[in-house]
Amino acid sequence: MKHLLLFLLFIPSLLMAQEDQKYLAGAVTEDDGKVVFTKEISIPSLSKDQIYDIMYSWAQKYFSEDGRRLVYSDKEKGDIAAIGEEYLVFQSTALSLDRTLMNYRVTIECENNAAIIKMSGIRYEYNVSYQRDPEKYTAEEWITDKFALNKKKDKLNRGNGKFRRKTIDFADDMFKSADAAFGIQPAGVVAPAYAVAPVQQQAAPATVPAQQIAKAPVSNNTEVCQGLTAFEPDKVPSTLLNMLPESKMQVTPGDNDKLVEHYATWKEMGKMFGKNIASISISPDSEVYKAVKDNDFYTISFSKKDDPETWFMIQCIKQGESTEGTQKIIIGEILNVWIR
Incomplete structure (x- = not known):
């Protein structure tokens, strides 16, 4: 009976340890020193244009909410870009609200049979009681393995660990939303078979036209920028x-x-x-x-x-x-x- 009682007492700890694994070493990836969350959606049956149309339709809806904006699109290149501003809530009670304001960028690159979604440029503003202005952090100095995990890399740090956890959760939720645009459901959820149907051509909105990038002359401009x-x-x-x-x-x-x-x-x-x-x-x-x-x-x-x-x-x-x-x-x- 004592053994059974001890086992039951350990179950919550075991479940918590398993849950924490998704936030530990390697959960926050870096590319050339910058934090980048990446999701590749593979749909072998779809062309680049079909994937672009589905992703563009998803992005129009997802980034229409407050704080989110679709800022760039180019169907010919298969590129879509957006920026966002979200509150990540750590704890909310009747007496207190612990949260941070997170800014981020999202890019979507569409190609034949796949879409690659990246979330980067992550910054935080966090209000603290001991000063008027909020503390400001970048993801690179706040949620990476180096700064957000203990020396053994098996636990989240108490202070900034909550930023890492909530950021990972946010990226995961966004990627799941993009998956759902293709009919892809999380493991364990039975979804109807995805049928390829002709996708209507969508014109880019007038406020975000496809851009043709001009070739700019590059010079050191020493005469213009003396002293710089x-x-x-x-x-x-x-x-x-x-x-x-x-x-x-x-x-x-x-x-x-x-x-x-x-x-x-x-x-x-x-x-x-x-x-x-x-x-x-x-x-x-x-x-x-x-x-x-x-x-x-x-x-x-x-x-x-x-x-x-x-x-x-x-x-x-x-x-x-x-x-x-x-x-x-x-x-x-x-x-x-x-x-x-």
Whole structure:
């Protein structure tokens, strides 16, 4: 009887240990030092266009919810991109709410017989009681094996382990939703056989047209950027990137340096379909917004609050835009970065 009682007492611990396995070593994958959650959906019977149409239809619905936006699509290339902002809730009671705001990017690459979905560019804002401004973390410094697991890699750390757990759960749920668009159900769920039917052609929405990426001239621009040092966009230290939101920002069209926007706000730098990108938020009434069309060049400059000199400069070519409330989000491919 004692043995049976001990066994019953251990069952919850065993179940919890099995559940935790999905969050331990290897659960958060990295690509070139960046956290990337990847899902490949294989449908051997479908062509690239059929897969694109199904994924585009899914993305339109999934990213229509608050905080989610479809920002780019190109049927010819089979590419779709979106950005999102979600609250991950750790604990909610009548007296307290423990949660973090997570920002992320999603790209979908469609090809014959498969779709590859990637979630990256993950950042967190976490309110704490001991200061007014939220703590800010990137996935690379907060939920990787190195930072979120103990030395033996067999337990989640107490503080940031909850971020890792909830992020993995969110990515899994999103991937399951994409699976369901093809009629794929989780193991143990019986689904009707998937039948291939002709898929109606869907026109890209006017707000997110397919982009033709222009070939931009690449130069060191030493005369224009005296006192600044050229940097590879993906080699910029995260400590400097974290300073951008606190700096003064201005945006200038490439063909008119006398036209300047001072009230746009910085969003982020990251990667999309292998290209370095930067995004900003700007008013649709801005003359700079009206001047910068698709495939036009523009410059984003940053200066410190106590120093008018530019300390960080990005040259971009516009690739697309989306709507966020009353603002427009401009996404540009980064051509050059200079830092003082």
